Amino acid sequence: MGSAAITMVERATPRNLRDRELAVRLTFVAKDPNSNPTNSPTLYRTDRGSWLVQGFVVTDPDALAEMDIPEGESVVEIPDRMIQFFTEEGRGVAG
Structure with a gap:
């Protein structure tokens, strides 16, 4: 499972992923x-210096009301x- 894969990421808004290209290599x-x-949850690093986090979607209206969540x-x-x-230490990467 440690190998990288090419994945397509859908752009929801121009701000999403800073308007970068759609193809991203995941590790x-x-x-x-x-x-x-x-x-689940699962963590992935991208080849563009960001993270993808798979987790449990927050639906609690009180919690969401406390955050300013932009569209997308x-x-x-x-x-x-x-x-x-x-x-890096937690991932077992030698420094």
Whole structure:
């Protein structure tokens, strides 16, 4: 699963992904080890210095009312234990 893949990302608005090209190379980083059988949340790095986060869509109206979410964006929730994978050390990358 550690190999990169070419994926198409749909552009929702001109601000989305800073109006970059649609093709992006993804590198799998980690799946939540405690989320069997769904294997979600999941983290991916892109070849353009950004992250894609698969998580649980936030639908709580009170939580969403506290955030200023622009059109074309959404909010996902991931557990604290996934934060470790955002660092090179947490991904097992030698520095």
